[in-house]
Amino acid sequence: MGTGNRPQVRRIVISGYYGFNNSGDEAVLRSILLALEEQGREQGVEIQPVVLSGDPAWTSRMYGVESVRRMHPGDLWKALRGSDGLISGGGSLLQDATSAKTIPYYTGVMKLAQLLGKPTFAYSQGIGPVNRRWMDPLIRGVMKRSAYVSVRDAESAALLGRIGVPADRIEVVPDPVMGLPLPAGAASADPGALRAGEPPVVGVSLRRWRGDGADLGRAAEALVALSKRMPVRLRFLPFHTPSDTETSEQVMERLRGRLGDESSAELAAPGDDPQQMLLAVSRCDALFGMRLHALIYAANQYVPMLGLSYDPKIDQFLHRLGQAPIGTTDRLDAEAFADAACSLLADREGWLAVHKPAIDELKRQSQRPAQQIVQLLRHTLLR
Known part of the structure; x- marks a missing residue:
């Protein structure tokens, strides 16, 4: 009692x-x-x-x-x-x-x-x-x-x-992370509004999966293709350190000297606090994610996303949002990726109109x- x-x-x-x-x-x-x-x-x-x-x-x-x-x-x-x-x-x-x-x-x-x-x-x-x-x-x-x-x-x-x-x-x-709030006192960014005239920020979350690294090579080619279409700021987000940091650095090395004019690549260091990583994702205009929770963070903050599937859990989460993966660790068409990424960056509001109701329901549940x-x-x- x-x-x-x-x-x-x-x-x-x-x-x-x-x-x-x-x-x-x-x-x-x-x-x-x-x-x-x-x-x-x-x-x-x-x-x-x-x-x-x-x-x-x-x-x-x-x-x-x-x-x-x-x-x-x-x-x-x-x-x-x-x-x-x-x-x-x-x-x-x-x-x-x-x-x-x-x-x-x-x-x-x-x-x-x-x-x-x-x-x-x-x-x-x-x-x-x-x-x-x-x-x-x-x-x-x-x-x-x-x-x-x-x-x-x-x-x-x-x-x-x-x-x-x-x-x-x-x-x-839903995954519990759909309900994770931003750090106390932090406001979610309206990505495009804060950087008028600057290249959009594309978050990139990759992990090592194939032993031969061919999946990472295809991801690099896709990012190069996007950078040739429009200036972008590629921000690599290591979700599991140190392994994702090493993977990101290897992919960035593949990009060196190959990105289009005014495009760049950088490695983020949001630290150990998951809410700080959530804040980093919220400041992206779109996200290309292989890690499941990178995609969940993006949905949490209404950031348009493209998922690369290495496991059924990626397909399952995207399906709940009414999406499908842009590719897999065995297949990723660079030009198709660039088409899809350009569409997301050009019409964020259109993406939100389609997917926000499903995201809101997951957050509620x-x-x-x-x-x-x-x-x-x-x-x-x-x-």
Whole structure:
């Protein structure tokens, strides 16, 4: 029972790929923390997060929350045992494309919480690809025992359904980063209005994927083709440091001496704070993105975008906006890219007229998981 008007406290462990200098995953964490704080305030519950991190000291400094070592069994056990529940939070946690260890780790954390009698919540998960069928029971077991399951696209829900998770237990919601605000005191820019007479800024977010680098070569050719059509200021945005920084520098080297007149290329350094990266994206006139969260940042700030697909999650997000990728890591036509980019830069308002309703709906729905989780926690307080 409550004491006066003082909010009840709930300690929630948050599991994800945090503390690894990946702006997209850090944005997921920041978005979850802000949404939980807002929904807790509205429902009279004080949420005290405990974040599992690859760098707990950094995570604590960045977000002002308690953080413990994600791979240390003693820390994990103590955090879960002293908690009121676990959020398995956001991002592409349950997939085996990057490693066969990923799914066993994240489902293992959820299973441990369940064995300790703690409610578990899947927060806007991106599920798949899952290529190893022996992973299916791991996912099915923890999801069927979770108090709340939300996924970030219909394809993830369908995959869970094929694995054996009942459809009526799965809610499809947006990626949490759709609700991430700009830093306090920062205003979203109206890109073209601030630089009348200057070349438009095109944000570029690339990652290494193909071992032979052919995808990056095609991306460079596409950017050269655009610069020959019109002056542009290419601003490379490294979402995962240091790897994206190195990739950006390699592509910029391919561009050296080849860009059209009055065009240029530069490397942005917005720092570790995901909201500062969001601000950097907001100051672009268009964005060419390979990283999923670069595209989500752009949608968040109504920046017209062209996506390069390396994974189904890129196609799935663009589909929710009514778009398709401009190319893939195996195929990208430089002239078709230049045509599309020029069209976006020439008619930003036209792009907004088509896509703003879908973006607004995703932004509106982005609070849904936090709302549901806090409500479930609140109901346990009233028993």
